[in-house]
Amino acid sequence: MPFDKNQLLVEEDTNPYHIVQRQIDQAAEIIGLEQHVINILKKPKRVLSVSFPVKMDDGSIKVFEGYRSQHNDALGPTKGGIRFHPDVTLDEVKALSMWMTFKCGVVGLPYGGGKGGVICDPRQHSKSEIERISRGYMEAIADIVGPDRDIPAPDVYTNSQIMGWMMDTYSRMKGVFQPGVITGKPLIIGGSKGRSEATGRGCVYTILQALQMKGMEIKNATVAIQGFGNAGQIVAELLSEAGMKVVAISDSTGAIFSPQGLDVNLVKQYKNTSSILDYHHCNIMENPEELLELDVDVLVPAALENVITKKNAEYVKAKIVAEAANGPLTPAADEILFKKGITVIPDILANAGGVTVSYFEWVQNMMSFYWSEEEVNQKLHTMMINAYEKVTATANDYAIDLRKSAFIISLKQVAEAMVARGWI
Numbered sequence: 149m150p151f152d153k154n155q156l157l158v159e160e161d162t163n164p165y166h167i168v169q170r171q172i173d174q175a176a177e178i179i180g181l182e183q184h185v186i187n188i189l190k191k192p193k194r195v196l197s198v199s200f201p202v203k204m205d206d207g208s209i210k211v212f213e214g215y216r217s218q219h220n221d222a223l224g225p226t227k228g229g230i231r232f233h234p235d236v237t238l239d240e241v242k243a244l245s246m247w248m249t250f251k252c253g254v255v256g257l258p259y260g261g262g263k264g265g266v267i268c269d270p271r272q273h274s275k276s277e278i279e280r281i282s283r284g285y286m287e288a289i290a291d292i293v294g295p296d297r298d299i300p301a302p303d304v305y306t307n308s309q310i311m312g313w314m315m316d317t318y319s320r321m322k323g324v325f326q327p328g329v330i331t332g333k334p335l336i337i338g339g340s341k342g343r344s345e346a347t348g349r350g351c352v353y354t355i356l357q358a359l360q361m362k363g364m365e366i367k368n369a370t371v372a373i374q375g376f377g378n379a380g381q382i383v384a385e386l387l388s389e390a391g392m393k394v395v396a397i398s399d400s401t402g403a404i405f406s407p408q409g410l411d412v413n414l415v416k417q418y419k420n421t422s423s424i425l426d427y428h429h430c431n432i433m434e435n436p437e438e439l440l441e442l443d444v445d446v447l448v449p450a451a452l453e454n455v456i457t458k459k460n461a462e463y464v465k466a467k468i469v470a471e472a473a474n475g476p477l478t479p480a481a482d483e484i485l486f487k488k489g490i491t492v493i494p495d496i497l498a499n500a501g502g503v504t505v506s507y508f509e510w511v512q513n514m515m516s517f518y519w520s521e522e523e524v525n526q527k528l529h530t531m532m533i534n535a536y537e538k539v540t541a542t543a544n545d546y547a548i549d550l551r552k553s554a555f556i557i558s559l560k561q562v563a564e565a566m567v568a569r570g571w572i
Contacts (some may be wrong), residue, residue: 350501
C-alpha cells in the first residue's frame with residue numbers, strides 16, 4: 149500500500165512520558181504480562197520536585213526548580229543522569245527514569261531507573277554560578293539519593309566537574325567521603341577510566357555488530373550523525389577509525405555534508421573553537437533536518453527526543469538507525485521504519501554503554517579498587533555484544549522490531565525481581 153501523506157495531518161503525541169507508557173503496553177501485550185504488573189511499571193515509584201535559592205555573581209538571589217524521578221528499584225538502587233536544560237519538564241524526567249529502568253534491564257545491570265533535571269540554561273551562567281546551582285540541587289535531593297539508594301550521573305549540559313561538586317556536597321552533608329553516590333566523576337576522586345567515552349563507544353559496538361549481522365561491509369560504509377556533543381563526537385571518531393566514512397554532521401548551529409567524507413578530527417577542532425560551519429571543503433545544508441533523510445548506511449541521532457516522527461520517517465533512507473540519544477524516534481516512526489526494513493537499534497540498547505560503565509565505576513568505588521581503561525572497554529564490549537545478540541534473538545523469535553524485543557527482555561527482568569521480592 150502506498151504511503152498516504154494525509155496521515156501526516158493527524159497530530160502525533162510526542163510527550164515522552166506517554167511514549168514510554170505506550171512502549172510498555174506494546175511489549176507487555178506480546179508476552180501477556182499481567183495488568184497489575186503493567187500498572188506498576190507505567191508510573192515512577194517516587195518523584196521529588198524541588199526549588200532552591202542560588203546567589204548569582206551580581207549578588208542577586210535566583211530560585212531554581214528541579215526534579216528527581218525514581219522509577220523502579222526492584223533490581224537494585226535507581227540510576228540515571230542529571231540534566232541542566234531550560235526545557236526540562238516533569239514528564240520528561242519521569243519518562244527518562246523509566247527508559248533507564250529498561251536500559252539497565254536489557255544489559256543486565258542490578259539497577260532500576262532514575263533521572264533528574266534542573267530548569268536552567270548553563271550557557272547563561274558563569275562557572276561559579278553553575279557550581280552553586282549544582283551544590284544547591286544536590287542539597288535539595290540528598291535525602292533520597294545515596295550509593296545504595298539512587299546514584300546520579302552526567303547528562304545533557306552536565307559533566308564530570310559538576311558531578312565532582314555534587315559528590316563533594318553530599319559527602320560534606322554525610323560527614324564521610326562517599327564517591328559511590330554519583331558516577332561520571334573526575335578520575336582523581338573516584339571516576340572510572342573510559343567513562344567519558346562509554347556512551348559513544350557502546351553505541352559503536354552495537355553499530356558494528358548490526359553491520360556484521362546484516363552482512364554489510366564496514367570499510368567505507370557511510371554515516372550521518374545528528375548531534376555532535378560528547379556521544380556524537382565519540383561515535384564519529386570510532387567509526388572513522390573502523391574505516392567507515394562520516395559524510396554528514398550536525399549540531400545546534402547547522403549541518404555539513406561531503407560525499408567524500410569529513411575529517412572528523414578537524415570538524416571537532418572547529419566545534420571546540422568556533423563552529424562546525426567553518427569547516428571547509430564541504431556543503432552546508434540549508435535545512436539541517438535533511439541530514440536525517442540522507443541515503444547513508446548508518447544514521448545516528450545523537451541529539452534530543454522526537455527528531456524522527458511520522459512526518460519524516462517515510463523519507464529516512466539509512467539501512468541502520470542507531471539511537472545514541474534518548475527517544476529520538478516516536479512510536480509511529482518506529483512502525484514506519486520497521487515496515488521499510490530499516491534496523492533501528494533502540495536507545496535503551498544503543499546508548500546503554502554510559503550506564504554500563506557507570507555501573508563499573510560504582511563497583512570500583514565500593515571496592516576501592518580501580519581497573520585499567522583496557523579492562524573497562526573489554527568488559528563494556530562483552531556486555532554490549534551479549535545484549536545485542538540477545539535482543540536480536542528475541543526479535544527473531546517474536547518477529548518484532550528490536551525496541552519491542554529490548555523492552556520484553558527488560559520487562560521480564562523487572563517482573564521476575566518484583567515476584568522474588570513479594571511485591572506482586
